[in-house]
Amino acid sequence: MSKNTQKANTTLAPIFGGPSSLSKKDVTSLPSRYLPSATRGIAQKRRATETAPASDHTEPSTKKTKTGTTVASRLSAAAPLAERLRPQNLGDFVGQPQLTAHDSLLMGLLRNGATGSMIFWGPPGCGKTTLARLLAKRTNAVFKELSATDAGISDVRTVAEEAKGVLSLTGRRTILFLDEVHRFNKAQQDIFLPFVEQGIIQLIGATTENPSFKITGALLSRCRVFVLERLTGEDIRRIVTQAIERITPDSSVDSTKPSSSASETDFTSSPTLAPSSSLPMSQTAKLGLPSSPENDVSESPSCTPFPIYPQLTDTVLNTLISLSNGDARTALSLLELVLTSPPTTSASNLLSSLRSSVSTSFDRTGDDRYDMISALHKSVRGSDGDAAMYWLARMLSQGEDPLYIARRMVVCASEDVGLADNHALPLAMAALQACQVIGMPECRINLAHLVAYLAEAPKDTRAYKAYNRAEEAARKDMTLPVPLMVRNAPTRMMRDMGYGDEYHYNPDYIHPVVNNYLPPRLNGSVFLKHAGDLSDKFWDEEALRKWETEKNDGKPWEGRSNYRK
Known part of the structure; x- marks a missing residue:
């Protein structure tokens, strides 16, 4: 292989927007119409080199190759340590056993040679980009890499046209890795639909945002979503x-x-x-790293x-x-x-x-925020004061707005504690006001007081569930009229029309009276159930036994004898 050929191959990587994705044979065999303009010249030069007679004078080519290698080395050396030390094979990949284990779904698809299009959803630094590169390497696919922060529809079309040509001529598939895919708006995401549908490209999108909210339904239906967890x-x-x-x-x-x-x-x-x-050791020395373990340290x-x-x-x-x-x-x-x-x-x-x-800023729009406030609310609902206090501390320590937490606890006071303790809501409102007046860091004490009280308070969701039932009935028919009996009659004409007829003013009687407050169609409906009504609750023997084992020292629940399955 001539050194001009080496030069052509070395230059391919930056032209194709990522690591070297086409082999020398692929590039020289493709018609010019499938290649970018810059690449056409390289391909033509390679063809000319292969057909030209061999020459002993290779010094200029050697010089160019050395220059290209030097540039690549300099760029590599300038990259952060995290980029230089990316794993080179799946065996070195750390974390995400649910995806990389031998019996995982992803590895099964990889062994079958058809991973299809997918979305990698996970927090920063969990291995989304690295895993995508390793999958492409394992499948011997052409790998193209774009970032939604600086790429647009035209870049995607260019990759798709190249992929179509490579697939038709060589049979090799193209994997397009799009980092930060959630930054593409809905119109931009639609560009992938025909190419993914026809199998021209296999899309691997990486996102830190919930795909349910950030990725269009049409694109999601064509991709598998794989969740990557935060590294332990x-x-x-x-x-x-x-x-x-x-x-x-x-x-x-x-x-x-x-x-x-x-x-x-x-x-x-x-x-x-x-x-x-x-x-290498020379690079270690350039970084200023010690070359000898003999150092005088305390x-x-x-x-x-x-x-x-x-x-x-x-x-x-x-x-x-x-x-x-x-x-x-x-x-x-x-x-x-x-x-x-x-x-x-x-x-x-x-x-x-x-x-x-290390930045201590807290992303107030990310999934972590809503996951933690959900964990706090559910811990209070489950009367687990320890867990509730932990999630409160986690959120406040990361810079969460205390008013946001206080407002959620005001909701919790009525939704979960409700009628079981009518002091919960006034206390929650007082804590909210304390956060507004005092602020951090002192108001953390007020929030701790509130969270502990709500966690230990008895729970009653009758009011919350009653409203949900009533809302469901109301939405079914918004035209049901108010009964004449309970309509207000401020004028003579309205009284003549029967407004208020046969209405019994309850305070005037020493005994209960009957008034029809609901539309006739809903008479007899029960939305607010009586205290102690268990008709909407169920018995789960497995869940109860688990609670007895883990939370009650293995002793039977004292209420077992009062209830039946």
């Missing part, structure tokens, strides 16, 4: 450990630590990722899991894992901060730097 602390620890092993010479890694299953060759052989994923060696990096003590590592909040990208960014600090840096200074470098 053990996942983050494993990612950090593997990262240190990859940037550290083999002789410097603690032999007691588990080694990565992938070899250095695995990290650099894939065409789907940027080159120089692993850092920490005990027993507290340093990686002797070559004495500043990375157990305390620093645990804090790093906690601050990452399940985000691998954040964890590796914090790790880079630690490893580039002088070896003699004290643990207290490192911890302070780590805490100040």
Whole structure:
């Protein structure tokens, strides 16, 4: 293979908007009409090179190739540590066992060779982009990568036209990975429908937002939704450990630590990722990382899991894992901060730097907010004061507006406590007013008072359910007239028309009287049930036994003898 050919192949990656996706054979065999204008010249040059006689004078080509390699190396070196250390195969992928386990649905589809279009929904840094790249690599598909933050419909059409040509000529499928897919509006999302429907492209969309709200129904019906969970602390620890092993010479890694299953060759052989994923020792020196474990530090060696990096003590590592909040990208960014600090840096200074470098802003529009307020409300409803207090603390510690929580607790006071304790609603309103007048941080005490009271209060949903039943009946027919008996009759004409006839004014009687308050069609309807009415409740023996085992020390519920199944 000539060096001009190497140059052509090296240049393909940026032209196609991502890692090298077409092989040299694919590019040279495609008609020019299926290729972007910049790529046509490369393909023509390759054809000319292959048909031209061999020449011994290859120095100019070598020089160009070296220049291209240097540029690629510089770009790779400038990338953050999290980008350079992405896994190169599924065996190195950490977390998401529900998707990567051998018996999972996704792996089953992968073995069958037809994953189809899908949406990856999960929090930042949980592996959506990495998993998409690894799936494309495993299926040997052409991989194109776009971001909805800077791409538009024209970019999608270009990819689709190229994919159509490649599929018809070579039989290779094209996977289009669209990051932040929720940023496309409904009209933009519709561009995918014909291409996905016809199988021209396989779409993998990544989003941190709930697809039910952000993705159109038409596109959702053509895609499988896979949920990625936030990484656990053990996942983050494993990612950090593997990262240190990859940037550290083999002789410097603690032999007691588990080694990565992938070899250095695995990290650099894939065409789907940027080159120089692993850092040689020269690059480590450029980063300012220590090259010798002999450093004068105050920490005990027993507290340093990686002797070559004495500043990375157990305390620093645990804090790093906690601050990452399940985000691998954040964890590796914090790790880079630690490893580039002088070896003699004290643990207290490192911890302070780590805490100040992590954003504590709270996304008040994301799913996490609504998940946590739901957890708080349900904990109160379930009379679990410990859980309710925890979720209250989680939300306030992350910067949630205390008025938002107070308003939700006002609703809870009537919805869940209701008629069982008529003091709940006044207390909730008082707590809301206290939050308005006092503010944080003191009003957290008022909210804790309210949450504890509501959690321990008896529960009665009769009023809440009564309204729901009445609303359902009202919506069925909004034309039912008010009975004449209970209509107001302020004028003579209205009285002559029968308004108010036979109405019995209750306070005038010492005994109960009958008035027809409902439209005749609804007479006899019961919306507000009497206290103790269990007709709308059910018995779940399995759920009761679980409660007895986990919450009642295995003792039978004292109310068992009072109720029947």
